[in-house]
Amino acid sequence: MLGSRILTLITQYSVGLQQAVGFGKGDVDANVQPIYQFSEEWQVLGPFQIGTREAIWGADPLELHGGFRALEYDEKATFKSSLAFNATVHWATVQARLSDPRQTQQASVDLSISFPDIDWRSLQVVYGWPALQWQGWARGEIFVQQGVGEISLALNVEHILEFWVDGKHYFGGDFYGYGNAATTLHLQPGRHRIDVRLVRDVRRDGANSDPNVDIRLRMQGQGALVQAVLPETNGGYNPYTGVLISDIVGDANGPFASPYASVTLRNDAQLDAHIYDIEANHNQCEVESIEPLPSILVAGQTRPFTFRIACVPPAVGHSPLRITFRYHLGDGQLTRAVYAYALPPVRDLYAPQKVTHRHPSGIVSYAVLRPPSQHAHCERGSNISAPVLLALHGAGLEADGDLVRHALDDLPDVCAWTLFPTGVTPWSSDDWHTWGFADVEAAIAAIPRWIEQVGWEGPGVDVDRWVVMGHSNGGQGVWYALTHRPDKIIAAAALSGYSSIQNYVPPTFWRTADPGKVGIVQSAMNSYRHELLLENAKGIPILQQHGEDDDNVPPYHSRLLSQMIDQAGAESDYFELPGKPHWWDGVMSTDRVKHFLRWHLNTGGPALENAPVNLRKFTVVSSGQDTMTKHGVEILQLANPGQLGKIHVEFDPLTQACLISDSNMRSFRIPPWFQDCSFIEIRGQRISVSERTGSIVVKQSDGTWADSNTMPGLPPRQGAQLGAMDAILRSQGGLIITHLSQAAQHTALQISRNLYQYFRADTKLTGRYEDAKAANGSTLITLAIGTDLPSTTNSAVNVFHNRLEVFDKDLQMIHAYPTRDHLAAVWVRPLPDERLELVVWGADDEGLDIAARLVPMLSGTGQPDFIVADKTMLWKGVEGTLALGYFDAWWKVSRNAYFT
Template identity: 45%
Template sequence: MLYEKGIAFRFTLVLLSLVPLCVQHAPAMSSASQSHHSVFSFSDTWHVLGPFQTGTREATWGADPLEYLGGFRHLEYDPTATFWSSLPTNATASWNTTRPVRTTSDATSANASLSIAYSNVDWNFLKVIYGWAAVQYQAWVRGELVVGGNETQHVILHTDSILEFWVDDEHYFGGDYYSFRNAPPVIHLKPGSHKLDIRLVREVRAFGGILEPTIDVVVDVRRVSRSLELVKPGILMSDVVDGKLASPIASVYLINSGEEDIEIVDIQPSKLTSDNSFVGAQALLTEGINIGEQSQHTPPRVTLVAGQTRPIAFNISLPTHHDSVMEYEVTYRTLDGTDTTSTLRVSQALHYVSISEPHKITFLHPGGIVSYAMLRPPAKNATCLPGQTRLPVLLQFHGAAVEADLPQVNRALDPVSDLCAWVLFPTGVTSWSGDDWHNWGFADVEAAIAAIPDWIGNVGWSGLGVDTDRWIVSGHSNGGQGTYYALTHRPDKVLAAAPVSGYASIQKYVPYELWQPADPRRTGVISASLNSYRHEMLMPNAQGIPVQQQHGSMDGNVPAYHSRLLAEQLSRTGVIGRNPSYNEVEGREHWWPSVMTTPELVDFYYNQTKSKEKLPRKMVQFLLVVGDPGDMGGKNGIRVKRLEDPGRYGKVFVSGHSIKTSNIQDLEFDVALWNESVVLDGEELDLAGTAAAAVPSLTACKSVDGWDIRTTDTRVQRNGRQLGSMTAILRSHGPFVIRHSGSAHTSHIALQISRNLHQYFHADAVIVSSPSYTLPADTTGNVITLVTGSSPECIQSTFSIRVGESGVTLRGHRGQKQQYGDEATGTAFLQPLDGERLELVLWGTNEEGLRQAARLVPMLPGVGQPDFVILGESAKWKGIEGALAMGFFDANWRVTPSSVVESW
């Protein structure tokens, strides 16, 4: 969050006036008056209805009060109509009109900027009671896009800061809430007027908490070629370091803007050097196959369905001559029955840097995409300890809405250029770090660390080596929160941590206060699905790790309360003892140029990079707290493999050789640290005897008969990457596979899911249309399956949830069956696949029910999706209270007691 929440350059593209809706806006220049040749124009007057309350991240669940009346799309503008609302004076919301702050239009594009505000809400008083949660609200706005001429126009639609909208009768959920512009929808518009209904959702994390509570959005339409295009200019590739390419892996982002599917045939250099020594760029086209095993002669081909955006990975190498630009040609063909191929030329200016400077490296994310990080190897003048041959990795996590390749990020540690460490600035894949450095984003961190040895080989590095299992973690704002995540989830790898201006958890940042009223059991399930990210609950895991906190006393973005709270929690673990290493910088706000190199932090970096402490630590007494074993590494050689009930925290208390557990099913012991007898929950276990089997780890398994030790675990249970709530689907090894029956409405929803995955995570997805729901051969990624009506064979017949023409059947934790018939409109649930893979099944009674279920595909962090949800019609306006059942699966994929199963 270097410039998070709209405070600085988060919304540089929206410089808007803050005018109440009830005040007439100054006339805006009409599109027609701007250009005599405009094909597109937005309406001069827009109709707005609101405001209505909404909670932090609640919009994903629906929770739209107007759905009780059939939805905004079915309402006509009526300035005399009133609607019940908890926010405005007299509990009354009504229609108003507004004019765009700015519109532009020309022969190929049009743009409208809207700024919505309300003067009939006492925001300041609400903030006194509810804090920042009070300035989050929702409304709807309706306008028109007029298409001129006599021909159908093919366009992409950018929706900056918008989560949900309708174009005529077509629904789009996901939008572009962070204004990434990664994956705009492709829309084909006939001449005439087209209705735009836009749901406006204001959230503090995106719009700010200390500014006026306006909602500022942009809609932007641009004509496309009806073919293959670059959705992002250039090529994602590494820098050239002292004449050598830091990494041979590159990627381009392509969009199919036509109405027919397109197949990528090849990617090759567009020209040869004068001596014909250019090594060809052999495509590593990723169709769910292990990239590292591609043949150099028969690359697999990639399909982009009509309207889809995909990242395409390929190998590159430098020419022998000192060129300034790399150029490639993407060869493709349209799958319209012809064999004609076309080419798309892409180019990228080469960036030459010294090996001593921070520079860009590329690598493969587990999801099969190319990502990048900025790396600064140890300086030649670094004064390291005698005999120190392998140095730790100093991680620097950036804040939200900034990129790691910006100087204010990767140059932040220039004042300590002689550190005895490999300094790595990861991206988390996107400028918002995908999911706040948690699941998808943290996998990117670990992949970046693992890429350092590859870099050493690529550039011929002869300096000090790297120890990829010794981390010093630091970061600012959202990166400070990411530092807490690393500290509490990888304690056996963290040598030290320095969180700066970080927040404790999403729930503490902006409380989940103004959600629609719900049974506390339902809100408890949502909260439990976020257990792994509540750092205020996980601080015991940091015991024994040196921590240096820092926060500006006047921080209006992330209040210093967060660091103060976690300092208090840390002090109770014995981490920082009676003299907390806590530095609150008087008079400083959220960010200042030397925020990462204050004297306290500089001393901390130097001291910890020279630490001789051995990892993993062997401690006499400690407490390990686990929210999700799928996210969690070991502490002091002990790792929790499974919880009895994933809806509750698991705890392991160790005192010498005595271990007590709560809600733990399986424990793994590192035999290098644990090779003697232990007393586990009062039962003595001989680890020494079992360790003689010469295995690196032992597993203690709990049953009704007590604990027993196993050297191998052959049980078919939920394991590894399958553990966790619905966000576990993001632990995909390879591109996602989205399969559906091939109908028009399932095709649209599948494309929308693919678009959202790429928009918010830069993820790749293979869309498979097949009535038999077959999967491509050699698929390695997780699967998302869309179903309406009857159940295909891919839905496991013995699973705890069954779907079909008669509705949804759920088998509860006592084995009892609960049947939901017409009252169940949709469901989303995880089920296992082989190789620790997962399938997310989305089912609806019809298109509307499937749309409702598809909203739950993980997209924004903090939403809180458990393992399964069965939705009723009222979820559209009640949110989670409209869920008929929701909860978790245990290690045997049975519904847990902590789940909510409502009789009907």
């Protein structure tokens, strides 16, 4: 939550190092060597084929030769590649652009790498955008000047997924260029090799005719041990500050829009830091830590620290607010301090303003909120509760940037609470899905607290009635909202949105794998397949708008969905604007969009009566990766995960009966209003419904349905535990990473960094497994090597002695894998209170490194509930897996699992 990029506080130590060798800012001596620098010449090998987001699975052909790290530059050497003439590629060298650390107090290197000899055009003509993606490697060096001793460097790697430094592997990197979490290196004087994997991604880099990759590596010497992380840009933050804090409302004497705030700290020391106190400016502001103190910041870790703040007006004056954190290192008691500064803007009561809130995981996020204007046209009177107008931004944008904040300035009169959620990151974390949409719902829930905080006297808010709109990736987010939260939505406008992640840049160039394996990986992304879920949108007014000349999201996506909406029995109004590109000023407020929003907001929209005589018939479709509710009918559990589930309800006007048919159902909820039916029938079986609470019905082993009140209970896997492996992102109480050996610590830190980099998630690192397992509400990520892993009786995958075993629902062993070198596995297993544990296991250190690749990070990668693999996955990709599949509602291996 600290903007799209970061820059650590410049310390007296780093300045002192420069002055010690004879230069400082504004005093450059060309004959003096910098303390640290990158090499100017880099060695490059590529390009090789890669599919969309496939690199998570390895799929690096050089791993067949021991990996790029095992190769030495040889201009005569050749390597096979499906992209190149004669199926052959060679080594090459490129010259990089270097910064001057004597002036900038940091060192950076910029590389722009392309392969103009490849006939990209002919590949694209046949295969489309997937053919403009490639992978390769680049090798350079980091120089540390002799005589300065060991130096600590914070390394940021923009647009890089993985790299090696001196033979040590770092996976996760910074694929989107967020700059949230640097890697701390401790280097001795001399030369240090760095190998960088290059992965071109059309969604990130665009569909250029000469598809290049631009990367930047940036390192800064660290003297202070704990750093407050500062943004480079003002996206999401005041440019003066390293504090995520709400705007001040009204005038300088007004309150904060919300009391929640956050500062991100990074520990560059080689000892753990214990944060034991936090305070703000004396006699002006008070702060209260949300997390109990002391709190541990592990060596090399980046974490957000959350707190509440309240100030005596005016909160800002001639000087900024200062937040002080006090800590000590290791077992020592020497007190140190780190400072972060905030200068919150003052916003008019009716202006778009930044409001912070708690994400369900416990972190502090923010949204931009615009209350109903004094001139809003609310036709139902001044005592109404206005709906929420959700405006979802596109990829790479911050909600607090001017492009988003002022996108709806041309609509000041709508009767709505206009909300621009951030989704936690500029890419909305996971494309407005599990983690990102949880942030949307948390922002909506925060509006009543804003009303109380600022003493609002205008229209109230109806947090259960939404009009949702979005552009580009936000337009795709509209389709997610329509298909996953239909009972909340009174109208929707999808502007230049793509239909699904699989259809945008298809996985055409993934390495060939057994279709049984590919099917499981693809089904793990069923919640992104909006084309298959459109029946949920029936009855909701939809506006589609797209520019005819859009070369970012082709209008085909909206045309396709317009057709499929019609085929699903729903309706949309589709407008394609001649000559318009992907983005133009006013794209969010064209005349048709204005009319649509005013019609559904200023009139309050049609009121839906939940009664069968009005509904006639409808269908609820679920991917099984989220509970799904339409008209109160809620799909709870599927019989076979990885396949879609459906419930079709039809009201018979002659008998006034409600007739239900199902597909792939284990359990679902029937709402109380079904009492209005003369009788309820599920595939010929009549059932009754509780008048007050409705009923949950469960399919029994003989195929009949029974009320859950008459049975021992629902199958155990339910609620937040549903879905594929990314269900861990539904954490309601934070994330704890526990490593069961010292050898797993590096990988644990890497996973922690990745979760902060891509989700800004907070993680606690510990070696105390039982304490972590008992933590209330927390999701647990457990790293184990060999026989370190404690077995459980409620998991279908366990490690016993010298083998990994998988069991079926009758506790009969399906498969056993001897714990040979480099065997890897990752799977979810249940904890009490709908919590989850993700086990990341390796037979040895290298096996653990392979398994850690599969911890959810980037959207569009498709990890099911369990995966077993070995070293061949690093070059074969999905085909290198030995087993993968799902667990059913009883936490047993489902029948569609795959075993080699």
